[in-house]
Amino acid sequence: MTDTTLRNRVAIVGVGESEIGKVPHMTGLGLNAQAAKRALDETGLKPSDIDGLLTAYSMTEPYFMLGSVMCEYLGLKPTFNASMVVGGASPAVMLKHAAEAIVSGQAEVILCCAGENRATGQTRDQAVAALAAVGHPYYEQPYGASIPSFYAMITRRHMHEYGTTREQLAQMAVTTRDHAVRHPNAHMTKPITVEEVINSKPIAEPLNILDCCLISDAGGAYIVTTAERAKDLKSDPVYLHGIGEYHTHEHLMCADSLTEFGALETGRRAYTMAGLGPEDMDFAELYDCFSVVPMIEMEELGLCERGGAGAMVEAGDTRIDGRLPVNTHGGMLSHAHAGAAGGLFGIIEAVRQLRGQEGERQVANHDVALVHNEGGILSSHCTMILGREER
Amino acid sequence: MTGQRPEPFVNADSEIYWAATKESRLVLQECADCGHVDLMPRHVCPKCWSENRTWTDAVGTGTVHSFSIVHRAPLPAFREDCPYVVALIDLAEGPRIMTNIVGDGALEVVIGDRVEVCFEDRGEAKVPQFRLARAGGGS
Numbered sequence A: 001m002t003d004t005t006l007r008n009r010v011a012i013v014g015v016g017e018s019e020i021g022k023v024p025h026m027t028g029l030g031l032n033a034q035a036a037k038r039a040l041d042e043t044g045l046k047p048s049d050i051d052g053l054l055t056a057y058s059m060t061e062p063y064f065m066l067g068s069v070m071c072e073y074l075g076l077k078p079t080f081n082a083s084m085v086v087g088g089a090s091p092a093v094m095l096k097h098a099a100e101a102i103v104s105g106q107a108e109v110i111l112c113c114a115g116e117n118r119a120t121g122q123t124r125d126q127a128v129a130a131l132a133a134v135g136h137p138y139y140e141q142p143y144g145a146s147i148p149s150f151y152a153m154i155t156r157r158h159m160h161e162y163g164t165t166r167e168q169l170a171q172m173a174v175t176t177r178d179h180a181v182r183h184p185n186a187h188m189t190k191p192i193t194v195e196e197v198i199n200s201k202p203i204a205e206p207l208n209i210l211d212c213c214l215i216s217d218a219g220g221a222y223i224v225t226t227a228e229r230a231k232d233l234k235s236d237p238v239y240l241h242g243i244g245e246y247h248t249h250e251h252l253m254c255a256d257s258l259t260e261f262g263a264l265e266t267g268r269r270a271y272t273m274a275g276l277g278p279e280d281m282d283f284a285e286l287y288d289c290f291s292v293v294p295m296i297e298m299e300e301l302g303l304c305e306r307g308g309a310g311a312m313v314e315a316g317d318t319r320i321d322g323r324l325p326v327n328t329h330g331g332m333l334s335h336a337h338a339g340a341a342g343g344l345f346g347i348i349e350a351v352r353q354l355r356g357q358e359g360e361r362q363v364a365n366h367d368v369a370l371v372h373n374e375g376g377i378l379s380s381h382c383t384m385i386l387g388r389e390e391r
Numbered sequence B: 001m002t003g004q005r006p007e008p009f010v011n012a013d014s015e016i017y018w019a020a021t022k023e024s025r026l027v028l029q030e031c032a033d034c035g036h037v038d039l040m041p042r043h044v045c046p047k048c049w050s051e052n053r054t055w056t057d058a059v060g061t062g063t064v065h066s067f068s069i070v071h072r073a074p075l076p077a078f079r080e081d082c083p084y085v086v087a088l089i090d091l092a093e094g095p096r097i098m099t100n101i102v103g104d105g106a107l108e109v110v111i112g113d114r115v116e117v118c119f120e121d122r123g124e125a126k127v128p129q130f131r132l133a134r135a136g137g138g139s
């Protein structure tokens, strides 16, 4: 069955990111609001035009009804309001829900936002302890298993099955940092070397600190509307060609495999809806909470062969001037990671690259982009294909 | 200090699992209808949704599917144990369990190593742990 229901029906018309890094003078809600204002300003729309709101969750400001709290804070009175709680996959899943709501007439202009003051809204110990709660409370947490240790076990298995090397993993972090260096709002902008990654502080072998995502204060937002209305707005629209989600487990002990995950299925669904294939993607913004993750996603999404990501990264193919630029903003490894907002910055970056606005960071070919978000321990997945032309 | 580590949390799903570990037995839940065996206790079989749940004793052996040596503990109670091994073990019966590799040579573990269950006191209860079962008994 070919599901083309959502193909070219909606467009992202505004994107915005808040101040990023250590932003102690702002709350999590404030970061969301700043990002939302910046996204709305691109469109020329007024706050009162927003009739739908999608949010995720916040660990530093754990409101019981975050969506309603956000409405209250922003002075919105939407007819459609829901929160996505699928970890890092939330921002991409928001677009699918937004598109479905718009196509079915529930709303016409939907604000999607996420973000937290993860860096300054809690101590580092609180941050690490809160993240430990991602492990199964009864069968994983009693063993002192950290999130890095889960991804470390996945990394080690990838090395074992495909011969992926420590150097290749490090190169993923280095290339990503090189991209962040060219981003005016990135959290980390000092270049790093493969040697520095390999010699950085061990967190959970084989992962070192420079293989791990940041903990940032950051908020991100994007605005979605109908493809028709998008044409009348101030900004250049970016159309949704295809999108798919898939949820397989939450805890790593219950995952069927440590090398094959749900991105294979979400990619298949997104490509089918778009009527495109991996070979049509000009660049990709992939989830990169740890260095191995975008490599697994490249393989699952057909952007390279199984086990081929290490060689592809090592060859420089994922650089901005490479065959398939990946994480051109610096990803979560170097641009920003703040709770559910991590993957949202990949969506923002894809929109900006497709519009051709990125100056020295601009990729050469920018007609079609792939964005992938994942949540949990490669548990919940969502792939979207975006483009600057209706096709 | 080990007393500060998380103790087993007993609920209606896991009551029998933790009662068994208290007696130094590792048990697995089995579906009386389709035969599916699983580690994480639950009300229905995740394969066929049968509510006919039975329990079977695991032989207590398995192989290391993957592991990590943790240098930064997620909770203060584990800090003094660093570096320690977190691992996923494929049990002889099929299910996968998360655990620590403890005892002699734990930090030298490799994928594919054979391991056997042991039990660690946590307050009034016990949690299953695994140690290497290398030919020659290790050193």
Ligand SMILES: [Zn+2]
Pocket: B031, B032, B033, B034, B035, B036, B045, B046, B047, B048, B049, B050
């Ligand atoms: Zn069954």
